[in-house]
Amino acid sequence: MNFHVLTLFPEAFDGVKHSMIKRAMDDEKISINTVYIRDFAINSRRQTDDYPYGGGAGMIIRPEPIYDAWQSLNLPKSRVVYLTPSGKVFNQALAQELSQETDLILLCGHYEGIDQRIIDEIVTDEISIGDYVLTGGELAAMVVIDAVARLVQDVIKPESLAHESFSDGLLEYPQYTRPTEFLGRKVPEILLSGHHGEIAKWRHEKALESTSRKRPDLLREKL
Ligand code: ADE
Secondary structure, three states: OEEEEEEOOHHHHHHHOOHHHHHHHHOOOOEEEEEEHHHHOOOOOOOOEEOOOOOOOOOEEOHHHHHHHHHHHOOOOOEEEEEEEEEEEOOHHHHHHHOOOOEEEEEEOEOOOEOHHHHHHHOOEEEEOOOOOOOEOHHHHHHHHHHHHOOOOOOOOHHHHHOOOOOOOOOOOOOOOOOOEEOOEEOOHHHHOOOHHHHHHHHHHHHHHHHHHHOHHHHHHHO
C-alpha cells in the first residue's frame, strides 16, 4: 500500500518511519511518499497561504498549490483524506477499511485551514483523530498511517491482530509474562493451568469486564 502525503512539513514524517513501519517499508509492503506543497507555490516568494475572505484571524492555504501537488501524483481515482477536526472520528473499523486501498492520499492542513473549494474538488473523506485541535494535520496523518499500515496484509502476523483491542469490539484482556510473582502480585492461576478452553473463557470475561469499566460506550455500540 502506498501512502502519499500532501504537506507543508514533509520532514515531520520521519517520525513515523521506525520499528514496525520501517520494517514494512524495507520489505516493500508499504511506502510513504511526501509531496511538499510549497514546491507548487504560486509565486517566486514560495507563497502558499493568504488572508481569509470576509476577515478573521490567521491564514488559509490557497487552493492552487494543493491542487497542483495532488495532480502531480496522477492518481485521480484514489481516495483523498483531509485531516481535520471537523471530520468523522477515526476508529479501528475505518483503519481496516482504508487498509484495503492500494494508494491513499492524505492532505494535511495548517494555519487556519484550507480553501473550501479544494475540499469540494478533490477530498473524498474528512477524518478527525479526536475532539481536540492540533496545530496541523501532520500528527493526525501519522496516526492514520500507523494504524492503517499495521493492518496491511503481511505487515503483522494475523494471530497478533486477532485479539487486540477493538478487533471484536472489546478492549484487550490483561496480559502477563514472567516472573509468576512481582511485588506480591501473582499471575492469575488459570493462565498457568494449560487449559486452553478455560483460558479463552477467562480472557473473554476479562475483556468484557475491562470494556464495561473503562469504555461502556463500546458495549452499547455492540447492542
Ligand atoms: N487537524 C487539527 N486538529 C485535528 C484533529 N483533531 N484531527 C485531524 N486533523 C486535525
